[in-house]
Amino acid sequence: MAEKMQLCNISENNFEQCTKCSICTTVCPVAAVTTDYPGPKQAGPDGARYRLKDKAYYDKMLKLCLNCKRCEVACPSDVHIADIIQRARMSASEGRRASLRDTLLANTDLLGTVANLVAPVANATLGLKPTKLVMHSVMAIDKHRTFPAYSRTKFETWFKRHAASQQDAFSNHVSYFHGCYVNYNFPKLGQDLVKLMNSIGYGVHLLDKEQCCGVALIANGLFKQAKRQARVNATSIRQAVNGDGRTVLTTSSSCTFNLRDEYPAILDVDTSDVRNSIMLATRFIYNLVDEERIKLVFKKDYKRRIAYHTACHMERMGWQLYSIELLRMIPGLDLQLLEQECCGISGTYGFKKENYERSQAIGSILFKHIEDAQVEAVATDCETCKWQIEMSTGLPVENPISILADALDVEATRLANNLTNN
Amino acid sequence: MRMDTVIMGGGLSGLTCGIALAKRGQRVTIIASGQSTLLFNGGSMELLGSIDGQAVMAPLEAIPTLPQDHPYSKIGASRIAALANEAKELLADANISMEGNAEVNHWRVTPMGVAKPAWLTLSENLRIDDLAKLPAKHVALMCIRGFFDQPNGMLAQGLQKLGFDVKRIEFTTDDITALRRSPSEMRAASLAKHLVSNNALQRVADQINTLAGDAEMVLLPSVLGQNDESYFKALESMVNKPLRLIATLPPAVAGSRMQTLLRHYFQMLGGNYLMGDTAVSGNFEDGKLLSVTTAKLGDMPLRADNFVLATGSFVSRGLIADYERVYEPIFNLDVDADSDRELWTRFGILEPQAYSRYGVATDNELRCLKQGKPIQNLRAIGSVLSGHDAIKMGDGTGVSLLTALAAAQSTLQGKR
Numbered sequence: 011m012a013e014k015m016q017l018c019n020i021s022e023n024n025f026e027q028c029t030k031c032s033i034c035t036t037v038c039p040v041a042a043v044t045t046d047y048p049g050p051k052q053a054g055p056d057g058a059r060y061r062l063k064d065k066a067y068y069d070k071m072l073k074l075c076l077n078c079k080r081c082e083v084a085c086p087s088d089v090h091i092a093d094i095i096q097r098a099r100m101s102a103s104e105g106r107r108a109s110l111r112d113t114l115l116a117n118t119d120l121l122g123t124v125a126n127l128v129a130p131v132a133n134a135t136l137g138l139k140p141t142k143l144v145m146h147s148v149m150a151i152d153k154h155r156t157f158p159a160y161s162r163t164k165f166e167t168w169f170k171r172h173a174a175s176q177q178d179a180f181s182n183h184v185s186y187f188h189g190c191y192v193n194y195n196f197p198k199l200g201q202d203l204v205k206l207m208n209s210i211g212y213g214v215h216l217l218d219k220e221q222c223c224g225v226a227l228i229a230n231g232l233f234k235q236a237k238r239q240a241r242v243n244a245t246s247i248r249q250a251v252n253g254d255g256r257t258v259l260t261t262s263s264s265c266t267f268n269l270r271d272e273y274p275a276i277l278d279v280d281t282s283d284v285r286n287s288i289m290l291a292t293r294f295i296y297n298l299v300d301e302e303r304i305k306l307v308f309k310k311d312y313k314r315r316i317a318y319h320t321a322c323h324m325e326r327m328g329w330q331l332y333s334i335e336l337l338r339m340i341p342g343l344d345l346q347l348l349e350q351e352c353c354g355i356s357g358t359y360g361f362k363k364e365n366y367e368r369s370q371a372i373g374s375i376l377f378k379h380i381e382d383a384q385v386e387a388v389a390t391d392c393e394t395c396k397w398q399i400e401m402s403t404g405l406p407v408e409n410p411i412s413i414l415a416d417a418l419d420v421e422a423t424r425l426a427n428n429l430t431n432n
Numbered sequence: 433m434r435m436d437t438v439i440m441g442g443g444l445s446g447l448t449c450g451i452a453l454a455k456r457g458q459r460v461t462i463i464a465s466g467q468s469t470l471l472f473n474g475g476s477m478e479l480l481g482s483i484d485g486q487a488v489m490a491p492l493e494a495i496p497t498l499p500q501d502h503p504y505s506k507i508g509a510s511r512i513a514a515l516a517n518e519a520k521e522l523l524a525d526a527n528i529s530m531e532g533n534a535e536v537n538h539w540r541v542t543p544m545g546v547a548k549p550a551w552l553t554l555s556e557n558l559r560i561d562d563l564a565k566l567p568a569k570h571v572a573l574m575c576i577r578g579f580f581d582q583p584n585g586m587l588a589q590g591l592q593k594l595g596f597d598v599k600r601i602e603f604t605t606d607d608i609t610a611l612r613r614s615p616s617e618m619r620a621a622s623l624a625k626h627l628v629s630n631n632a633l634q635r636v637a638d639q640i641n642t643l644a645g646d647a648e649m650v651l652l653p654s655v656l657g658q659n660d661e662s663y664f665k666a667l668e669s670m671v672n673k674p675l676r677l678i679a680t681l682p683p684a685v686a687g688s689r690m691q692t693l694l695r696h697y698f699q700m701l702g703g704n705y706l707m708g709d710t711a712v713s714g715n716f717e718d719g720k721l722l723s724v725t726t727a728k729l730g731d732m733p734l735r736a737d738n739f740v741l742a743t744g745s746f747v748s749r750g751l752i753a754d755y756e757r758v759y760e761p762i763f764n765l766d767v768d769a770d771s772d773r774e775l776w777t778r779f780g781i782l783e784p785q786a787y788s789r790y791g792v793a794t795d796n797e798l799r800c801l802k803q804g805k806p807i808q809n810l811r812a813i814g815s816v817l818s819g820h821d822a823i824k825m826g827d828g829t830g831v832s833l834l835t836a837l838a839a840a841q842s843t844l845q846g847k848r
Binding site: 029031032033035036037041042043045046047048049052082083084085086087088286293296297300325326327328329330331334335347349350 | 433434461465466467468469471472610611612613614617619621622625626658682683688692696699700704706707708709710726727728729730731732747748749
């Protein structure tokens with residue numbers, strides 16, 4: 011009887027477990043810079059009680075939530091505060107259409123496909139003052155922002171032309187969920203991963219069909235489309251994991267978090283059967299080294315001082331340890347750890363005119379820490395943190411995979427792993 | 433992943449132990465399931481404040497009289513003075529400036545205006561060395577309009593009772609008024625985040641300087657500086673009378689800052705701090721713990737030579753009470769707790785409660801017991817330990833700090 015009562019006493023997203031301690035509010039980056047946002051306790055578990063009674067209690071200021079998950083990380087009672095807030099936003103958005111601006115920003119792959127075709131033109135015009143002003147006033151995309159440059163060649167195209175044919179020769183294999191950023195903006199990161207994996211004896215393969223993971227769709231309230239894309243990705247990942255027996259690697263912390271945790275928690279797309287096989291490449295590689303199944307040999311003359319920034323979703327996943335410990339293996343790398351603070355961009359949030367000032371105010375603490383660290387570059391596993399930190403500090407920001415690939419002595423590593431030239 | 437030591441729990445005891453080990457070159461990872469109860473601390477540490485309802489003023493003299501099952505007795509009453517010194521130095525190294533000593537307790541003032549014996553108190557807080565000789569007679573109690581976290585009436589009454597001549601002064605500034613737009617968050621932490629520019633602090637100082645009249649000392653709720661004490665220092669230099677802060681209701685700005693500074697120091701020493709992760713199970717062999725599995729690291733457990741359990745008491749879920757029993761949720765270690773549920777609590781919330789002395793059973797080297805046998809390389813520290821009572825004895829923070837340092841010493845000496 012007693013046991014039954016406890017089993018029944020489980021609330022959606024644990025909201026009944028909230029003890030009203032208010033610790034979440036002390037770490038909320040949005041509440042710290044604006045009084046318009048009621049803070050995570052009020053927006054999440056407190057508000058949920060009212061909303062259960064009547065949907066009219068929905069507070070439209072919940073749109074200010076970054077979904078950075080810092081509240082969930084801080085919660086001593088394991089209440090899924092940010093999930094409660096996203097669920098409330100989703101429920102309030104039913105039957106409403108997102109604005110053109112939000113739809114465009116959210117559709118990173120549609121935008122990317124068009125922009126790739128006209129990359130030189132897109133890069134030139136998106137950077138021009140008149141274009142920026144039109145975007146600012148007509149589209150409400152903030153004029154201070156520079157769109158990440160679009161690559162002329164998609165990663166997928168590069169891969170098919172230059173890498174795909176060599177991958178079957180390896181004796182071990184992984185699949186790669188590259189994400190929109192690698193595909194349209196920064197194929198080099200994908201190329202770095204292929205270089206790194208190939209050097210340790212792993213062939214890299216694309217998924218049958220990859221669509222944008224949908225993190226921006228969720229943030230912009232396009233939940234139906236996010237669900238559609240999630241189902242496509244889930245099918246492809248299942249094929250890779252169950253059909254081909256491959257782990258699916260990623261290089262973006264937010265994509266990873268979305269695929270593993272937000273699909274079931276927010277979109278009701280269950281990926282639990284393959285969740286353990288979706289992981290950041292740094293976790294996969296760290297584990298191979300840790301189990302002494304591979305060796306990494308680094309260049310002797312490599313010397314850099316870099317600060318590591320833990321992206322909010324990275325901390326929520328709890329995997330920063332792998333990226334940090336891998337980077338610490340590079341003898342010539344002086345790695346400075348930055349205190350975990352939100353950079354303020356949160357995907358597309360900071361691109362919106364109405365959020366720009368808030369976004370920069372949120373990030374200001376982190377920017378100050380970076381300045382104090384006196385480094386030549388910043389490492390982080392999140393691409394939107396990269397844009398924000400590069401724009402706000404002027405320092406280059408690199409993914410740990412790129413840093414590893416750059417520091418790696420490829421020939422010595424291949425030899426150490428008994429790979430002959432093929 | 434292999435570490436020298438893995439610590440479960442990232443609050444005061446876990447961080448103190450982690451710092452002591454990392455300082456000696458160990459590779460340490462701390463698993464912290466959310467923020468700790470240090471955030472409820474208003475800025476004081478207590479070694480021992482009370483025995484059987486009587487205030488203790490000389491803790492080092494009283495500690496040898498404690499029962500054998502008290503954590504201080506287990507680590508050895510003769511070691512307390514040295515460990516207390518080490519703890520004070522460690523806090524100072526983390527940039528937490530506290531005053532006080534282990535020989536003589538001073539008095540801290542609670543948010544309700546009650547004086548309680550304390551060992552260390554933040555330099556910025558009101559501290560009374562001798563109740564017969566108050567640091568000032570006439571004090572201006574500055575009350576922020578609309579502020580949630582300070583019961584002004586009770587506080588003023590309490591201060592009067594202590595002998596202060598209290599003038600209650602309500603004030604606000606444009607910055608503070610703007611905060612009231614959010615009806616639910618006029619809290620100490622929110623104020624601390626907004627009172628950070630020199631201009632905002634100057635406006636507070638102007639109000640104080642205008643309104644404090646002939647008071648000898650100004651008292652302000654502790655709402656300054658979530659990450660460092662520089663904001664207090666800035667305001668202090670702008671106010672033309674001595675300024676002291678009074679702890680607020682939790683979450684406290686001072687506790688939040690101490691947590692941040694300790695974590696920062698630990699990470700600076702190369703420690704890994706996994707915030708928001710939870711240890712879920714362990715792999716034992718021949719009376720030793722080989723590895724710990726966490727919720728987030730999943731199928732890649734953390735292996736280590738030594739492990740420390742610093743998961744806290746019931747509120748931090750280091751101990752769980754359900755309808756039938758009290759248990760330790762990660763390893764199902766032995767607990768010192770009554771099996772009869774009727775004995776857990778007694779009527780009257782202010783009465784001593786049996787459950788507050790419950791905790792994990794350990795031997796005299798703080799090694800955890802499982803089915804009566806000590807786990808060679810798993811030590812328990814802080815609030816998860818049995819035999820002490822943070823509320824009634826005022827020994828919570830002291831036990832956290834001192835058992836952490838004692839466990840770090842045993843770990844380094846390889847006492848397995």
